[in-house]
Amino acid sequence: MTLVDELLAANEAYVAGFSASGLKVRPIRHLAVLTCMDSRYTAQGVMGFALGDVHVIRNAGGRVTSDAIRSLALSAALLGTRGCIVIHHTNCGLFGATNEGLRRAVLEYSGATTDIEDFHPIADLDESVREDVERLRARPEFPSDYEIVGFTYDVETGRLRHIV
Amino acid sequence: MTLVDELLAANEAYVAGFSASGLKVRPIRHLAVLTCMDSRYTAQGVMGFALGDVHVIRNAGGRVTSDAIRSLALSAALLGTRGCIVIHHTNCGLFGATNEGLRRAVLEYSGATTDIEDFHPIADLDESVREDVERLRARPEFPSDYEIVGFTYDVETGRLRHIV
Numbered sequence: 001m002t003l004v005d006e007l008l009a010a011n012e013a014y015v016a017g018f019s020a021s022g023l024k025v026r027p028i029r030h031l032a033v034l035t036c037m038d039s040r041y042t043a044q045g046v047m048g049f050a051l052g053d054v055h056v057i058r059n060a061g062g063r064v065t066s067d068a069i070r071s072l073a074l075s076a077a078l079l080g081t082r083g084c085i086v087i088h089h090t091n092c093g094l095f096g097a098t099n100e101g102l103r104r105a106v107l108e109y110s111g112a113t114t115d116i117e118d119f120h121p122i123a124d125l126d127e128s129v130r131e132d133v134e135r136l137r138a139r140p141e142f143p144s145d146y147e148i149v150g151f152t153y154d155v156e157t158g159r160l161r162h163i164v
Numbered sequence: 165m166t167l168v169d170e171l172l173a174a175n176e177a178y179v180a181g182f183s184a185s186g187l188k189v190r191p192i193r194h195l196a197v198l199t200c201m202d203s204r205y206t207a208q209g210v211m212g213f214a215l216g217d218v219h220v221i222r223n224a225g226g227r228v229t230s231d232a233i234r235s236l237a238l239s240a241a242l243l244g245t246r247g248c249i250v251i252h253h254t255n256c257g258l259f260g261a262t263n264e265g266l267r268r269a270v271l272e273y274s275g276a277t278t279d280i281e282d283f284h285p286i287a288d289l290d291e292s293v294r295e296d297v298e299r300l301r302a303r304p305e306f307p308s309d310y311e312i313v314g315f316t317y318d319v320e321t322g323r324l325r326h327i328v
Contacts, residue, residue: 003247004313004326010212011324018322025257027203037219037235039191042206048174051209055201058222060235067231070280071201071224074266077273078257083167093189093242102238109241112304116234140276149168158182160175162168 023052025079031055032075034132035087036062040155043087047160055081061094062087063120064132073141083147084136088122088129090154097121125152129163187216189243195219196239198296199226199251204319207251211324219245225258226251227284228296237305247311248300252286252293254318261285289316293327 001009032055033043043049043056055075057068064086075081094102102119122128129150136148150164165173196219197207207213207220219239221232228250239245258266266283286292293314300312314328 003249003311007211007249007313007315008324008326011210011322013212014210015322020320021204023204023319025202025204025255032201037196037221037239038189039216039218039220040185040187040189041215042208042220044206045215046175046178047171048177051205052203054203056203056206056222057201057224058220059231060221060238065231065234066280067223067229070229070283073270073274073278073280074224074257074283075201077270078261078266085167085171091189093238097242102242106237106241106305110237110305110307112307114237114305116230116237116305119234119238141270141274141278141280143274143276147167149171151171155187156184158175158179160172162172 021052027052027054027079027081029053030080030082031085032057032072032081033085033087034062034064034068034072036060036089036092038089038092038155041153046153046158055079061092061120061122064135065120069139069141076142076146086129086132086136086148086150087153087160088125089152090125090156092122094120094122095125126163133164185216191216191218191243191245193217194244194246195249196221196236196245197249197251198228198232198236200224200253200256202253202256202319205317210317210322219243225256225284225286228299229284233303233305236300240306240310250293250296250300250312250314251317251324252289253316254289254320256286258284258286259289260287290327297328
């Protein structure tokens with residue numbers, strides 16, 4: 001069975017249980033979550049959000065990159081979100097890494113080249129949350145009443161810790 | 165109740181039901197999903213993936229941006245994923261938009277400035293999936309046996325459609 005066939009078969013089961021929810025494109029809770037691509041948790045799960053509640057932006061680390069800013073700006077200006085929850089997590093692949101080491105790993109894996117300059121490694125978990133929340137707060141795309149909060153998530157306990 | 169207090173209270177309920185899963189940082193299914201930040205579906209849900217199975221990268225549109233490439237390169241080189249599933253969806257906020265229109269919306273909302281140049285609008289849904297899969301296939305960070313497939317997701321029916 002190919003990957004495509006397998007995914008379509010799994011989706012058939014989802015479709016069979018799917019009921020038109022009436023959910024609209026604008027998130028009900030007027031919030032966006034920015035967190036890591038890590039497989040072990042979902043943004044909805046750890047904070048008890050339902051489908052339709054929040055935008056979920058995920059990248060390696062949950063970092064405030066230019067693309068995360070693009071997504072959050074569109075989420076706010078176009079689709080009515082009024083705040084962002086930034087969550088970085090324990091046991092992240094970026095933790096303790098360096099740009100040089102990550103670049104080497106990518107080159108070794110591909111056997112080719114890369115023009116990626118900043119892999120956004122994380123030296124200190126709490127500090128990376130603080131840094132990213134500050135970066136977002138300093139952006140001109142978000143007015144002063146746009147709320148930005150930051151947490152760490154512990155993959156061993158399921159617990160959020162408020163940082164900023 | 166502040167937003168932070170509310171999120172911590174919701175997380176307490178999650179922690180109470182949390183059991184140490186033994187899941188590791190490397191995704192079990194060796195796959196990454198790249199899809200939109202849209203609130204109405206989860207990548208896991210529509211394809212029946214469990215926690216621990218796949219990396220999930222989400223941004224406005226599910227587009228292959230430089231940050232998505234960074235995340236996918238790290239997912240592959242560092243954490244053993246060997247393929248990517250790209251999913252764009254119907255009724256996306258980016259559909260039918262232009263960079264000029266999106267830029268105007270962001271400026272009107274913030275009342276300030278922005279240096280975002282490309283908001284990655286979507287003119288044609290199937291075509292944006294094809295374009296993004298091609299863009300990813302052309303990247304040097306992924307060797308020839310790295311599998312990349314593309315789907316659309318219909319938010320009204322729950323159905324995936326294979327594009328490429």
